[in-house]
Amino acid sequence: MENILVLIHADESGSALSKASLEAVTAGKELAARLSASLTIGIVAKDSASAASAVASTGARLMAVSGEAFAQARYASDVVATEALCRVAKATIILAPGTSRFARVAAGVAHRLGGFIDTHITVLGGAESVEATRWFYRQRVEAVISRSVRPWFLLLDAGTHAAFAGKSQPVQIEQVAVELPALRTTVSGFRAPEQGQQTIRPDAKMLFVAGAGWTKKQPDGQVHVGEASELILGFLRATGASLGSSKSLVDQSGEGNSVLPFLTHLNQIGQTGSTPRHAKGLSTCCHGEEPHVVGWRFIGDRRAISLDPNCGWTRGKADVVYIADAFPVMAKVNALLEAKKR
């Protein structure tokens, strides 16, 4: 019989659970029910009490590694914490959210336990065994995999399961003691890109994709970078959308050209960027394969504004393509959004 352990961690506050952690709890609950397996939840947090309360209604065995050293994400401390939780739980299958914190350490823990790891899991299926779906070649090829060797770590992609929402209640937690090695790394905090306001919003309903066309010469023979910046930022302000960009546009920023100043490589989607999950996506001035094929893989409802009626990359990838100049369209969209607000 499988012993399922769901590893979760607190967010930056040190005590509350992140959405990705709550999604992993749902996945663990469903898998345990399907396999008639035992379910344990292991928490890594500075203060595990409130995190444990939030998942108490799962009825799972709850254990935690807590303390000041676990307030921040650091390989050396997180690896011993998660290893200890896995050993105490005698877990055969370990589910964890694919957050930056667990993505950093999970492979190391799997190695220390003599186990194996697969990441970016989007679906957990199979009848009597466990089968996991994941993407290869940057979301171009989809595969279903299985392993017979245990322990097996599965890191789940965010947005693939509903977040667990049970009633918070007081609960007893088993505290697992760990011996920390000498810590050589100190986490000093977080830094947002210097280019101004934060334009990456993972929880936004919409992704707005800006392509290199925004910085090309317009019908008057001039580039209108300032106007493009205002239109894009105005739309983001009015809708709360997240901003993605094509590689070519971000690369122009890196090469010191006069381009959209708020874009960094963190905005980049596609082959060497991210593949975000949003309900809707609006692509503008973008003609490459990467944003449409790879970057848009997990976008639900997709529309594009493009000057090229024959763009092969929007055909078959977008639901609606408007053949138009994005400058006047977005100016009008922003004006309508502004009027709606008033």
Add this chain to the structure above:
Amino acid sequence: MANILHIVVCAGIVPDPLQTLEPITGPSGPGLKNEMVLPAVLDPWAACALYEAANLAAKNPGSKLWLVSLGPKAKLQQVMMTVAQKVPFELVPIDGPIGGFPDAHSTAAVLAESIAALPDLDRAKLLLFGGWESATRGAGVTLQLVGERLGITDHFQGVDEISLREDGSFEVLERVEGGKHQVSVCVGTPAVLGWATGNLAEPRNNPQVGMANMRTIMPALAKAKAAKLDSNSLSYVSVSLPKQQRETHVVKDLTPDQIAAELIEWIGAE
């Protein structure tokens, strides 16, 4: 005072991103149709790691840079003809299978063994670099597994910047959720850094660097050890292309005002 660094970059080769990929299943498991004839490039994020490593090595005289790459010898040779012109490095080729379907644990074991066997490597000065994910398997675990096998306990993933200080300590910016960087300071080498894009542009081709590199690359390729990768019980139930093909509605005859009105309705729709 400059610090002497021994930087090892792990970088695989991947099909050119613009190629159409078609999975097939052969006797040894899944693969890509015509995989050996698809044009290949150095894995994009690992290439960023290589350029950052070369930049760091150049700023710290006496440092050494190795590029460890696992792939079919003939493909490695093709890709190195271009990569060798970018920055100076010593190639450590391992003759093995191509593609994203072999198990990451086996790949890591082979890489760690090759790195541990490097005759001039001082592990106390080691910075193990690579891409935080490959463009093939994209698991983001190989580097951590290599690091564990080499006994390194300071790991950073999604790195965009490293700033080395005079005392040998360094500050690292790692990508975390919400478009932010986590800032950490490590007391010094050894450490593992899985790079995201970093901040450097791709270096221009330099034929002189290319010629110098090729003098050591060709003999190294000739002596490349063959590696066989274990499946470690990993089995593939299915491998397929995604079926999502959208029926695209192309709208050609609307004015900007009409398009804007449609978009507003769409944005507001639940």
